[in-house]
Amino acid sequence: MSEEHTPAEEIAEIEDGLEATADEVLALRAEVAALKEQILRVAADAENTKRRTEREANDARAYAIQKFARDLLGVADNLSRAMAMPPTVEDPAVKNFIVGVEMTEKELLSAFDKNGLKRLSPGKGEKFDPHQHQAMMEQPADDVAPGSVIATLQAGYELLGRLVRPAMVVVAAKAPAEPTAH
Template structure:
């Protein structure tokens, strides 16, 4: 029994010269490369869309969070003047209630990615996280270090919502060398170009 190829005398490989075969192989390789490129581009587009969607979700509450900072500030001020050792049980209970409310508000902030920036005394001033309200000489903090926090700052998933407002030790101030740190709970927080003003702290 003979096949159609034997009848017609067609030999797929024999009838193709080397040049035509090479051209087909090259075309096949080009199509394969193109398919891989399209697949990679589709994957990159998918990842980019997912990242943008996650960012949109993450920062959708940013304005709401910023509005709540005023509530947190007022609560902190009330806490500073609350007489926790008052003899009157009603006043003492009010102070305890303020403290519990402040703790719960802070916990709610952290559960939703909003973390406080509250640098310790002596921390080196960082314009990415701090805003210098003034400079003054200090015998306890080296030049360029934070002397006092006037208002705590906050970051939302690493993005600055509000820089910490601080008083900075002036040039020539004596004290131990200020350590690095911005007082935020997130160690890999991204810097925000709009956060905090800078001062010249070069000794």
């Protein structure tokens, strides 16, 4: 015996099947959208990780010489001090020695420059910058504005924009506040 359905019953079965299919399609579309969102997040995270790794590798290469450079700063300081007070002897051997020390200092500073190590030696009257300078003392001064550099005691250095050693400076003292009368 075969069951025969009326056309209305057949239409109802087809409509039930279509409703189930439409619900499945909506569920699948929602799942596809969620998976697309997840893929985009994973791709963005991978790109961010790649950029961060590249930046860290570049920083590591750029600043790898920082400790070595810091160790050489004492040598540069000693050469600078030696050249600040050369002996005034007429002996040609001493003069040649002084020229050799001058050439050595120039070569060292040139090597610093080639490798991105920049000397910070603020001039008289330059504004004190706590990010690059270290105030060693304050002194009253009439010829420069308060808070300005009077003298540099020791040059500072920065490597590719990053401070290696601050310049040690003497700063003009701010004028004392005048006492008020009661």
